[in-house]
Amino acid sequence: MEKFIGKIITGDCIDLLDGVKPFADLVFADPPFNIGYKYDKYKDTVKSEQYLAWTRDWMRSCSNILRPKGSFYIAIGDDHAADVRNIGKELGLHMRNWIIWHYTFGQQTKQKFARAHTHIFYFIKDKNEYTFNDHAVRVPSDRQLTYNDKRANPKGKMPDDVWNEYSRVCGTFKEREKWHPCQMPETLLARIISVSSNPGDVVFDPFNGSGTTTATAQTLGRKYCGMDISKNYVTNAIKRLEKLKSYKPKNQTGLDQREVLELKRLYFDVGIRVKELFESKKFSGIFVNQFAMRMNNEKSYDETTIQKALRGIVTWPERGR
Template sequence: MNNNKVYLGDCIEIMKGLPNNSIDLVFADPPFNIGLKYDNYNDKRSYNDYYEWSEQWIKETHRILKNNGSIYIAIGDEFAAEVKIILQKAGFYFRNWIVWYYTFGQNQRKKFNRSHTHILYFTKDKEKFIFNGDEIRIPSARQMLYNDKRAHPKGKIPDDIWEYSRVCGTFKERLGDHPCQMPESLLERIIKTSSNIGDIVLDPFGGTGTTAFVAKKLKRNYITMDISKKYYDVIEKRLKGQTEEIKRNSNHTHREINRNLTLFEFENV
């Protein structure tokens, strides 16, 4: 198995080639099956087809994760409950149902505005898993407001509501026109929490390469992949520090990116 590797192809087939119990952490942000535009993927499968496909790739993540490994899956409202069930059937143990509340949400026409994504956090073993709480502590109200000496001096472990801005088209972090680029700060929290330096972090849906990029920055090894040659190239360039080239080669201006149908502007009427 080659670490620090970007693969081009179907994630299920690629993961089948990885050894059992070889990965420390999986972060997955799969297509949500809500009709977003990808260059070579159908994001509007039938319910049964999408369910069976989710079972297949989640089953592979369970096989390749080490016994003390963890998995985080970002998923939308439409299929979050099903993914939780699939994870449990695959043999994972539930830890948290995290809600990522993002600023710069999107307007809806016939329902309340959407401003969140679900992140399901599971472990392969019920008792033995990596959780580096001290790496992610934040100031607590007990410290900040009340100056309570009983508070932990390093702050508290974050709640299960995480507030991070989405990566808007005008943001410096934005790379090209991928419909669901993840914020680096969110991945940094996950990777610091559930892996150690030198561990292997895998992302089966590489996208713009945020997981691999942050893993590398935090001195972890990475394995990632994407079915799209376009985004495979984006990931490779990003990992080489060629972000300005990615932006120059994009066919979209920031204004056009803002008009694109993305995960965060999608309106399910």
């Protein structure tokens, strides 16, 4: 649907998607979880039955606008995770993974263990035809890094379905958009977008919020569309995208925005600090090689450039270890 592409639109996603033909190759939805968050327009405490009916409605709307080979990811809290799984089944979607995003910097409380996870469902429409770019998400294996095992796949291994590489976006992080109460990390969206879509594909987010999905899609060379019920959030998310368009990395390494984001993601995925990484010829060689693979081996990278770029773009606390 051409009128949606490259836009962030104010309105109720169910109304806006009514009667619209399939246009999205990838949908990422992070709805309010019904846990009392303070949004400016949406009230995040409704009766359980009402929330369930609403979830069924927006999931159906998103499924309707998903192209036949498309993928549909949904982030959801504990209380309604089982409902999302069942509605997915009702809608004829195939679940490929039930992912747990285990984040650091969970909110502390004296009364119970701190909540530090979110469920992410990965559905597809057609169980035989879908995009899955494994090379874009593979990580160096212990066989490669630690055991020098000849059986190690030089392309690395697939990450698990428990994702503990990406921290919550805390108030102090450079990435934080302070005008929105909950923001997903760009690295997490980059994993999803790079594995389940190709450059030029359309990525859609019905609950755009601070605009992480649309911003990451733009950085990774995808088309995008976002919707949010709040005009204020939409205005600010558009500004976020504009700012990104004119962004110039501070470090003089010549890497573009996509490379910078992908380098940050790989660094978090690997989980070895820059100093340790580049003290070892073996580690740095594997790291640079993995990065080149993720970038489709479109060009070659040298260790000095990668090390310099890493020092300029990531701080260890943002990984949360």
